[in-house]
Amino acid sequence: MFATTYAIPDVLVFAGAALLIITGALGVIVMKNPVHSALSLILALLGVAVAFLAQNADFLAAVEIIVYAGAIVVLFLFVIMFLGVDKSNHPHVEPLVGQRWLAAMGVLVTMAGVITLMASSHWVSGVLSSSTGGVALATGAGNVTQLGDSVFTTYLLSFEATAGLLIIAVVGAVLLARRERPADSDDDVDVTGRVDGGGEEPEGEWWVVNEQTSEEVDS
Amino acid sequence: MTVPASWYLVLAAVLFGIGAFGVLTRRSALIMFMCIELMLNAVNLTFVTFARTMSDIGGQTTVFFVMVVAAAEVTVGLGIVVAVFRRRESTSVDELSELQG
Numbered sequence: 001m002f003a004t005t006y007a008i009p010d011v012l013v014f015a016g017a018a019l020l021i022i023t024g025a026l027g028v029i030v031m032k033n034p035v036h037s038a039l040s041l042i043l044a045l046l047g048v049a050v051a052f053l054a055q056n057a058d059f060l061a062a063v064e065i066i067v068y069a070g071a072i073v074v075l076f077l078f079v080i081m082f083l084g085v086d087k088s089n090h091p092h093v094e095p096l097v098g099q100r101w102l103a104a105m106g107v108l109v110t111m112a113g114v115i116t117l118m119a120s121s122h123w124v125s126g127v128l129s130s131s132t133g134g135v136a137l138a139t140g141a142g143n144v145t146q147l148g149d150s151v152f153t154t155y156l157l158s159f160e161a162t163a164g165l166l167i168i169a170v171v172g173a174v175l176l177a178r179r180e181r182p183a184d185s186d187d188d189v190d191v192t193g194r195v196d197g198g199g200e201e202p203e204g205e206w207w208v209v210n211e212q213t214s215e216e217v218d219s
Numbered sequence: 220m221t222v223p224a225s226w227y228l229v230l231a232a233v234l235f236g237i238g239a240f241g242v243l244t245r246r247s248a249l250i251m252f253m254c255i256e257l258m259l260n261a262v263n264l265t266f267v268t269f270a271r272t273m274s275d276i277g278g279q280t281t282v283f284f285v286m287v288v289a290a291a292e293v294t295v296g297l298g299i300v301v302a303v304f305r306r307r308e309s310t311s312v313d314e315l316s317e318l319q320g
């Protein structure tokens with residue numbers, strides 16, 4: 001039935017993307033081990049990248065894999081390894097009574113509402129937007145050209161603002177992840193002061209020692 | 220004819236629902252961040268689908284900016300998780316209850 005209406009390759013690409021996305025997303029919320037969840041997240045992101053490719057978003061598909069699967073998930077894995085893998089998720093312990101049931105009901109109602117809304121709507125299609133100069137979305141290198149034109153002309157101010165956002169995020173992350181020395185226990189203060197003078201701290205966690213070593217190297 | 224937009228929209232809705240369920244039920248802050256990423260990707264998929272349907276590159280541009288914001292959010296969020304773990308030796312959000320009255 002679909003064969004007469006839709007092209008077989010397109011349907012197969014959609015089915016593959018849907019399979020990747022659903023499997024990966026379910027894996028993220030089902031897996032007990034956070035590392036397995038992160039790997040499932042990569043699977044879901046690859047599925048989203050396939051869906052992007054199938055819809056003339058070639059550049060975004062590449063960015064999806066490079067930035068999300070390549071950088072963000074690696075950051076997740078780094079933090080998981082840094083903090084130590086804890087499998088202390090007790091599925092049978094429920095701190096809030098009925099939380100899981102209520103969450104499932106709320107999500108199902110919302111999804112059903114959204115899908116019903118979409119099923120009863122008629123989207124305007126086939127109209128060529130003025131944002132692309134009245135031409136249709138291009139694929140391949142043309143997509144990069146169109147996206148670049150849009151980012152660096154229409155949305156130039158937003159693009160510049162993202163530069164500031166990223167700088168703020170980097171500074172914030174460094175400040176947050178840095179160890180606060182005055183926040184230590186009181187009997188540690190003298191020891192910390194001595195360390196700043198160049199001595200060695202006899203006790204403390206390993207990452208603290210690494211941090212101070214790198215600071216000494218820098219100075 | 221290519222696959223209709225509604226298929227991708229339903230897929231995005233399902234992905235968003237799975238992510239929302241994960242945020243509501245999982246207790247590890249790291250898993251909750253991953254589920255937020257899933258929800259962001261569901262919205263990105265919707266944007267790209269509408270960009271194709273309406274032949275408007277603005278949808279893809281929005282996805283570009285959403286990705287930038289998501290990267291910044293993950294960076295700061297994971298910094299907060301690390302900072303909390305240093306004090307509490309745990310990433311479970313149930314144990315962070317000092318602010319309750």
